[in-house]
Structures are given as structure tokens and as C-alpha cells.
Amino acid sequence: MSRRIQPLDRAAVIAIVVLSLAIATLLLLGDHALARVRNFSWQGEKVGAEEVAFLLTFSRPMKPESVEQNLTIEPPLVGKFSWAGRRMAYTLETPAPYGQTFQVSLPQAQSRFNAAGDTSFEPFTGSFQSRDRGFVYIGIDGEEAGRLVLYDLTQQAKTILTPKEQVVLDFEPYRAGDRILFSAVSRADYEQGEQTQQLYTVTTGMGTTGMGTTGMGEPSLLPGWRFWQRPSALPAGETALVLDSQGYQNLKFDLSADGETVVIQRVNRTNPADFGPWVLHADQPPRPLETDPGGDFLIAPDSQTLLLQQGEGTAVIGLDTLTTEQVGPVEPLDFLPEYGLVLDVASNGTAAALVNFNQNDPEQRYTQTLFWVSSQGEEKPLLNATGAILDAQFDPTDELLYCLISQLLPGENYQVQPYLMVVNISTGELQELLAMPPQPNVSMSLAPDGLAVLFDEAVTVSEGSQSTGGATGGATGGATGGGRAVSSSRLWLLPLFATPEERLANQPSQLPPQQLPFTGLRPVWLP
Structure with a gap:
């Protein structure tokens, strides 16, 4: 005896048939939804020098060459592409210059499974900012004396x-x-x-x-x-x-x-x-x-x-x-x-800038030598100073080392002259960027994007002389490192590259420093 089909069974059969037809239709006609950028990792962010790569995540696998040929960044940022499935990474060769807004555009691209000539893609536009360019210093005049002062170069604003x-x-x-x-x-x-x-x-x-x-x-x-x-x-x-x-x-x-x-x-x-x-x-x-x-x-x-x-x-x-x-x-x-002082360590931790005081070398007993020392034990002398090696800072690429040194001037009185130098680690090429006036106290700070150096030009009150103001001297004497009161101190900004091409080639230029319109000690860039 034949079994009668129940209403529930009939409904299930109808549902299966409908779903099968829908699946077959999709397979025959294909998915015509536009390929698009699903996520941009830097969208709306403020990025610093430590952020070196952004990600674009697509809704489907893409043809890499179609993305790489059409992606634009304004102002331009040179970098390299890499892929992992639907994700594309763009790694910058140098940090994004601070104080700027960047537009990322991808007007067209092709899905990996699209037919030749099919450019079905939803155009993408995104934006991000680099951090504001700012620095901090210790004030020496008036209400700033002895206090931390922030100057935002991007916004042209000062804050105590x-x-x-x-x-x-x-x-x-x-x-x-x-x-x-x-x-x-x-x-x-x-x-x-x-x-x-x-x-x-x-x-x-x-x-x-x-x-x-x-x-x-x-x-x-x-x-x-x-x-x-x-x-x-x-x-x-x-x-x-x-x-x-x-x-x-x-x-x-x-x-x-x-x-x-x-x-x-x-x-x-x-x-x-x-x-x-x-x-x-x-x-x-x-x-x-x-x-x-x-x-x-x-x-x-x-x-x-x-x-x-x-x-x-x-x-x-x-x-x-x-x-x-x-x-x-x-x-x-x-x-x-052999090394009595560590001045800086490369950002990737693979090398350090170390000072040898030459105590075991009679011919160089009164000089100092700056060495580049790798984590594998490789040692490379970079420069000698007859005065002192005051500071050394790696640039963000770890390929350049900026050095603040002093050389002893001839004469009966002890007097030193500071110099700002740069060393190309790979070639060993040493370049003088700036000779400063003879002075006992000077400090420098390299910008996080590697585009400029801040330094101060301090004048201290000699022993036995009258201080030029109780507030100024009393507020900053401890910051000079020698306990001497400061009568004045100018702040300077030194650009390092004349063109973007020089930056990419790691070729700093000898450019004139710019005096900033305020006084202070120990200017330091915000990261």
C-alpha cells in the first residue's frame, strides 16, 4: 500500500527544490557584487614614526598588479607592497612626515576571479594624519623659567x-x-x-x-x-x-x-x-x-x-x-x-652607538672614539673627538647616525667647539652638517621622522660673575649639567634634507639653521 505524502514532507520537498534552483542560478550567473575595500587600518588615525605599515583588506581576492598600479597616496609616501590572501600591506621606506594629512585612493582594481576586462570595483578613498610636529623644552625666562614648555609647530601654539x-x-x-x-x-x-x-x-x-x-x-x-x-x-x-x-x-x-x-x-x-x-x-x-x-x-x-x-x-x-x-x-x-658609554641603540636592537675613552691607548689617551657595535659583535669605528662625544642618535631607518661632538681648540685656555656630524653606517662616510660657536653646553634632538634636528645654544654665567636675574639663573642651573646658571639660551631648528629624493637616498644636506623665536634649554621632540 502506498504511503500518502504528508503536508510537512511536501513543504520540505518544495523548499529543497527552490533552494536548489537558487543555488544553480547563482552558479550560472555568478556573484555580481562589486569588489571593494572592506577595511583600511589607518583610517582616521594619527600615526607616529613607529607605525611603518598599513593594511587594506578586500572583500574578495584581488589581482595584486591591478591594486599596486592604481593605488595613490597624496602627499606621496614611498613604500613596498606585500600580500596575504585578501590583505595587502604597504610598508613605508621612511616614516610619514609629521604634521600632514594623507589621502589614500584606489579608483579601480580587479578581482582575481573576474573575467578579463571586468573592472567591477567600488572606488575607495581613505585618509589619515601623521602626528603634529611638536617639541618640549625647559624655559628660562619670565613665567616659563624652570617649567616645561610645549610648542606645537603644526598648530603654532605654545603651552606651559x-x-x-x-x-x-x-x-x-x-x-x-x-x-x-x-x-x-x-x-x-x-x-x-x-x-x-x-x-x-x-x-x-x-x-x-x-x-x-x-x-x-x-x-x-x-x-x-x-x-x-x-x-x-x-x-x-x-x-x-x-x-x-x-x-x-x-x-x-x-x-x-x-x-x-x-x-x-x-x-x-x-x-x-x-x-x-x-x-x-x-x-x-x-x-x-x-x-x-x-x-x-x-x-x-x-x-x-x-x-x-x-x-x-x-x-x-x-x-x-x-x-x-x-x-x-x-x-x-x-x-x-672597551666601551664606557652607550649613547643610543638602533630601533631594531641590532646595533648600538658606544664610546671608547681610549684609556688603554697612550697615543689617543685624551681623545674619544665613537663605535658602531652590532649585536653579533661586529665593531666599526666611526669618528674621533679631541673634546667629547656628547650625543649620538640613530635616524628612523637606522642607516644614519647623527653625532654631536666637541673638538679642542688650539690655545692656552681650554675651549671646545661643538659640531653636528652625520655618519652613513653602511659606507662609513662622515659629513659635517654644522659648526657651532664655542660653548661648554649644548644638546640636540633628532625629529622622530628624521627630517630635522633641534639644538640649543646656551651661554652660562662664569664662576664669580653676577647672575643676570635670579629667576633665570635659579630656575635652570641644574639643567646645564654643570651647576652653572644660564644667562641666555637660544633654540635652533636645522633641516636635514633639501628634497624628498635626498631623504630616500639618505643624503643629508648642509642647510642653514633657523633660530626659533623663544629661549630655553634642552629642546626634545615629541615622538
């Missing part, structure tokens, strides 16, 4: 960041440029010569979009879909205490690239023999680094390694292995006996 009751002695910006770590004393204590400097942070008001925050307030990149977690930029001038001076004097400090660690040289107030570096991790109390006594130090770009001057050499100490329960001395990972 720190309170008038404080005298700033040293500072270092966080990587995102949204805040600054600084040491300061009260103005009353400074005038009395009290060593009560404490560590603080202050906001700059130039926060980066697309950021969350880590334990010590350092921004961390957030994906675009987590927009609700992005904090708004804090207003400029908000200070917070990081480390007090109870029981210890706080001297030199260095901030790690990730903003999670600070190393501070501290001296016990009641026992001066108790001195050395302390480590302050995010959300943890400071603790001494149990190691042999040392001098100057620098945290490497990996934020996990400390380079500490010990004796006539430099010890390499791992910070990532330290624990709160650790007891006893920390064993160095390595020791560099």
Missing part, C-alpha cells in the same frame, strides 16, 4: 605644562607623545639647594587616537572596532606623582620604550654609600637593582635590557628576568669592557 611652584631638572617623553615623565623640585627647595627631586608625569594634550592605556599610562594600539574603549585625549598640564623622594635622592632616570619601566639612580639620604639604580615597574613598588655600582645607563628599545656603565665598560642586564621575590645580585647577560 608644569606648575610655577616646580623647577624641572630633567624630562623624557612617552612614546605616544601624550605625556612626559619629568623630575622636579619645589621652587623653594631649589633656591635652598635641597635635593628633593621627585618624578612626575604631565599630559601634553597631544594624545594619539586609536589608543588604550597600559599600566603606567603608556598608550597601546587598539583595533578600530574597539572604538568605544578609546579614551579622549587628556587636556595639557595634568600632573601625577610617580615616585617621591622619601629616604632617597632621585637622580638620573630613563624610561622604557613601552612606558612600563623606569630605571632611576637613587642615593640614600642617611648613607651616601648606598646608591645605585632602582627599577620601577608598572603597578609595583620601586626596588633596588642588585648589581655592581655603576654610572650612566640606558634602557634598550626592547624595554627588557639595561645597558649600565660599570668601571671602564658597560654591563648588559636583563630587566625581564627580575622578580619581586629575587634576592641577591643580578648577573649581567654580557659585559663590554
Whole structure:
């Protein structure tokens, strides 16, 4: 006896037939939805020098050559393409110049599975900005004296960041440029010569979009879909205490690239023999680094390694292995006996700029030699100085090293003349960029996009002479490094490249410096 078809079975058969017809229709006619850019990783962002590549994610696999031939960026940014499925990465050869807005356009492209001549594509236009070009310095005149001052070159705006009751002695910006770590004393204590400097942070008001925050307030990149977690930029001038001076004097400090660690040289107030570096991790109390006594130090770009001057050499100490329960001395990972000073480490961590004081060479005993030393042990002498090697900074490509040195002038009186030099690491070519007037104190700062150098020209009051103003001298004497009061200090900006082609070829030019219309000490670019 035949089984009668139930209504539910009939409906199921009809649904299967309809779906089969729909699938067959799609297979025969194809998918005619336009290919498009589904996501642009830098859309609406403010990017810094550390951001070197953006991603375009497409709705379907694309023909790479059709995208690469039609993608445009204005102003132009030279870079290289790479692909992984539906994602295209564009890696910049040099950082995007600061203070600019960029338009990214892709008017046409072809899907990989489109027929020849089929250009079905939804045109794409996106935009992003580079960070504003700004720097910070210690003021010396009027209401700026002894205070951190921010100047935004892009917006042509000046902001005094720190309170008038404080005298700033040293500072270092966080990587995102949204805040600054600084040491300061009260103005009353400074005038009395009290060593009560404490560590603080202050906001700059130039926060980066697309950021969350880590334990010590350092921004961390957030994906675009987590927009609700992005904090708004804090207003400029908000200070917070990081480390007090109870029981210890706080001297030199260095901030790690990730903003999670600070190393501070501290001296016990009641026992001066108790001195050395302390480590302050995010959300943890400071603790001494149990190691042999040392001098100057620098945290490497990996934020996990400390380079500490010990004796006539430099010890390499791992910070990532330290624990709160650790007891006893920390064993160095390595020791560099020939180099007594570390000036900079390449951003990729593969090389460092080190100074040899030539103590073991009688013929060069009173000179200093700058070396490029790779992580594989390769050593390359770069230049000699009869005065001192004051500073050296790698450019963002790690292919150029900008050096501030001083050479001894002939004559009976000791006098040195500073020079700004640049060394091409690959070729060893040494080029003089600027000869400065003879002076004992000078500092420099290389812009994060590698396009300019800031430097100061300080004039100090000689011993026994009358200071030219209590506010000026009293507010800045500690910043000169020699305890001498500053009577005046001009700030200069030196462009490094005349054309974009020179920048791509790593060929700086000798260009005239531009005097900035204010006075101050230790100008430092915001990252």
C-alpha cells in the first residue's frame, strides 16, 4: 500500500527544490557584487614614526598588479607592497612626515576571479594624519623659567605644562607623545639647594587616537572596532606623582620604550654609600637593582635590557628576568669592557652607538672614539673627538647616525667647539652638517621622522660673575649639567634634507639653521 505524502514532507520537498534552483542560478550567473575595500587600518588615525605599515583588506581576492598600479597616496609616501590572501600591506621606506594629512585612493582594481576586462570595483578613498610636529623644552625666562614648555609647530601654539611652584631638572617623553615623565623640585627647595627631586608625569594634550592605556599610562594600539574603549585625549598640564623622594635622592632616570619601566639612580639620604639604580615597574613598588655600582645607563628599545656603565665598560642586564621575590645580585647577560658609554641603540636592537675613552691607548689617551657595535659583535669605528662625544642618535631607518661632538681648540685656555656630524653606517662616510660657536653646553634632538634636528645654544654665567636675574639663573642651573646658571639660551631648528629624493637616498644636506623665536634649554621632540 502506498504511503500518502504528508503536508510537512511536501513543504520540505518544495523548499529543497527552490533552494536548489537558487543555488544553480547563482552558479550560472555568478556573484555580481562589486569588489571593494572592506577595511583600511589607518583610517582616521594619527600615526607616529613607529607605525611603518598599513593594511587594506578586500572583500574578495584581488589581482595584486591591478591594486599596486592604481593605488595613490597624496602627499606621496614611498613604500613596498606585500600580500596575504585578501590583505595587502604597504610598508613605508621612511616614516610619514609629521604634521600632514594623507589621502589614500584606489579608483579601480580587479578581482582575481573576474573575467578579463571586468573592472567591477567600488572606488575607495581613505585618509589619515601623521602626528603634529611638536617639541618640549625647559624655559628660562619670565613665567616659563624652570617649567616645561610645549610648542606645537603644526598648530603654532605654545603651552606651559608644569606648575610655577616646580623647577624641572630633567624630562623624557612617552612614546605616544601624550605625556612626559619629568623630575622636579619645589621652587623653594631649589633656591635652598635641597635635593628633593621627585618624578612626575604631565599630559601634553597631544594624545594619539586609536589608543588604550597600559599600566603606567603608556598608550597601546587598539583595533578600530574597539572604538568605544578609546579614551579622549587628556587636556595639557595634568600632573601625577610617580615616585617621591622619601629616604632617597632621585637622580638620573630613563624610561622604557613601552612606558612600563623606569630605571632611576637613587642615593640614600642617611648613607651616601648606598646608591645605585632602582627599577620601577608598572603597578609595583620601586626596588633596588642588585648589581655592581655603576654610572650612566640606558634602557634598550626592547624595554627588557639595561645597558649600565660599570668601571671602564658597560654591563648588559636583563630587566625581564627580575622578580619581586629575587634576592641577591643580578648577573649581567654580557659585559663590554672597551666601551664606557652607550649613547643610543638602533630601533631594531641590532646595533648600538658606544664610546671608547681610549684609556688603554697612550697615543689617543685624551681623545674619544665613537663605535658602531652590532649585536653579533661586529665593531666599526666611526669618528674621533679631541673634546667629547656628547650625543649620538640613530635616524628612523637606522642607516644614519647623527653625532654631536666637541673638538679642542688650539690655545692656552681650554675651549671646545661643538659640531653636528652625520655618519652613513653602511659606507662609513662622515659629513659635517654644522659648526657651532664655542660653548661648554649644548644638546640636540633628532625629529622622530628624521627630517630635522633641534639644538640649543646656551651661554652660562662664569664662576664669580653676577647672575643676570635670579629667576633665570635659579630656575635652570641644574639643567646645564654643570651647576652653572644660564644667562641666555637660544633654540635652533636645522633641516636635514633639501628634497624628498635626498631623504630616500639618505643624503643629508648642509642647510642653514633657523633660530626659533623663544629661549630655553634642552629642546626634545615629541615622538
